[in-house]
Amino acid sequence: PSREGDFGLGRAALPEEVAAWDIDIRPDGQGLPEGSGDVWTGEELFVEQCAMCHGDFGEGAGRWPQLAMGQGTLEGPDPVKTVGSYWPYLSTVWDYVHRAMPFGNAQSLSPDEVYAITAYILYLNEVVEDDFVLSRESFAEVTMPNEDNFYMDDRPEVELARFSEAPCMEACKDGVEITMHARVLDVTPEGGGDGGG
C-alpha cells in the first residue's frame, strides 16, 4: 500500500503570507481588522464606487442586485432578498464587499472604506441611524433582522422518507392534462431549442 501521511511536502506558510490571503470574516467578528467608517462617508463612497450598478439607494440598476429594502416580502409570491430583508449576518456584508466588490475591481477598498460602505448599506436598510459609526468595536452591536429565519437542511427529516416509498407502476392516474407549455413563454434562445442547430 501507498504510504500515508508525513510526506514532508510543502513548506511553512509565513505570517505575512497568511495575512495577505486570510481575509475572511466570521459572524462572531473573527478576522475583522482595525478601522471604522460612518454612514455619510459610506454614502460618498457608495455613490462613487457602487451606485452605477446598485443604484444610489441600493435599489439596483437593471438586472444588478438590489441591496436594500424588501422587508416583509419573503413569504409572498415575489420575495425581494436584500441585505436588510434576508442576510443573516453583518459579517457577510463586510467580508463580501471587501473580498469581491466593486465588481471588476475587487480588493481595492481599504478597511476604513469597507466599514463606511457597510455602514451606509445598513442605513439604507434601516438597520442603523444616520449617525452610526461601524468599527471593529461597534460591530457586535448590530443584529440583522432575518438572522433567526435560517435553519439547517432538514430534508432528511421532512423529505427523504416521504420520497422513499415504493412508486406506482400501473394505472397510476385516471387521466393526464397538459397544464403549462414552455413554447407559450418563448424565452429559449434562438437556435437553442426546437431542434435548431
Place this chain on the structure above:
Amino acid sequence: MTDTRDPSRRGFLTGALAIGGGFVAARAGAETAPDPAITELQPWQQYLGEGVDARPYGFPSEHEAHVVRRNVPWLTADATSSVNFTPLHELDGIITPNGLCFERHHGGIAELDPGSYRLMINGLVDSPLVFTMQDLLRFPRENRVHFLECAANSGMEWRGAQLNGCQFTHGMIHNVMYTGVPLRLLLEEAGVRTSAAWILAEGADASGMTRSIPLEKALDDCLVAFKMNGEALRPEQGYPVRLVVPGWEGNMWVKWLRRIEVGDQPWHHREETSKYTDLLPDGRARRFTWEMDAKSVITSPSPQAPIPHGPGPMVLTGLAWSGRGTIPRVDVTLDGGVTWTEARMSGPSFDKSLHRFYHDFVWDGRPMLLQSRAHDSTGYVQPTKDALREIRGENSIYHNNGIQTWAVNESGVAENVEIS
C-alpha cells in the same frame, strides 16, 4: 426488460394497437433509384486527407458544430457572473467532453500561471503550509468519476415550464473523471487540531469564492483535483486546481483553489447565506443544503432532439444521478405517468456519477408524454415537481430535482410541459 420481444413490451404494443388500430411496423420502402451516396465516387474515397501533423489537438467534425455550450442572456446581468449549459441532448454515455462541460463563474475565467500557483492551508492546524503545483503532484493520487451539478440546475422551472430543451432545463451538469489528491492527505500534512470542525475553501479568482465545508466531508471523499478526463483542468473549470466535493452542490467545488482554512465554526459567507440558501413558503430558509438529490432527464427525444424518423423502432435515452449514491434503476413512462416501465441501465455505475439509461421500443406514431423517474441506492425515488412544491413552494431557486415531462407530438417534435 426493454427488449421488444419481452412479453411486457408486447403487451404494451398490443394495447397500443387496440387503441390506435392497424399500425404495422415495417421496413423503410425499397429504393426506386440507386443511392448516389453509394453509386457515386465520394471525394474522401478519391483524394488524400490531412496528415498527422494537421491536428496536434483535435476538434470535433465540422458537422458537429452545433454541439456547443449555450447561454441564456436574460438569466443574469453580466456574462462574467453567469452560467452556460452542457448540450446534454447531443451526448451519450456518461462522460462529458471537457470542452462541453457547462461553466459557472462569479468573476469570469481566472487565467492562472501554474508556475506561480500556490495552495495555502492555515487556521486550526499544527503547521500552516504552502504547496506548489510540483508539491501537489508528489502526493498519492486517486481517480474518480463524479457529476458536478449546479445547485440552480432546473431552477428556472420552479414556477412551471420555461425553457425548451434539456440543455437549458438540465444542462448545468457535467460528469468527468477527476485525478487528484485526497484533501485528507493535505490536511493531515498540516496537522488538523482537535478543535477543528469546518474548513473554508477559497478560490483565487476575482470573486474570491468561499464555502464552508464540514471537516467530516473534507476528510471523507473530497479531492484536490488537477486533471479531468485525463488532461489538465480547463481554465474555465479551475485550472490548475479545483476542489471536488462528490455529490454536493456545484458551488462548493471551488475552482482555482488557493486556500483551505481550518476552523471550529462555519463562516456563513455570501455563497451560503445570500445565495445557496433555499427560501420556503413560511419565509424561513434552509441553509447548508449540500447534497444533490436523485434526479433524471430524458435527453432524447427532447425539445432540441425531436424524433427524426417517424413511427417504428426507436431509442429513448437519458441520464440519472444522485448525490447520495448510485442509480440502480430508472423508470420511464410514455403516457404521462399512468403506466411505468423499468428502463435499461447501460455503462458503469459509479458512486455520485451520471448513469445512462435506455428504453428501446416501437413508437406507434401517437403523441406521448415522456417522463423518467430515478431510484437511488438509498431507496429514494425522484419526486414530481408538484410533490416538491407542496413542501417547498416556488421560491427556493435551488435543488429542483422534480420529474421532467416532454410532450411529443405526431411529428416527433417534443416540448417542455407540465402535466396534471
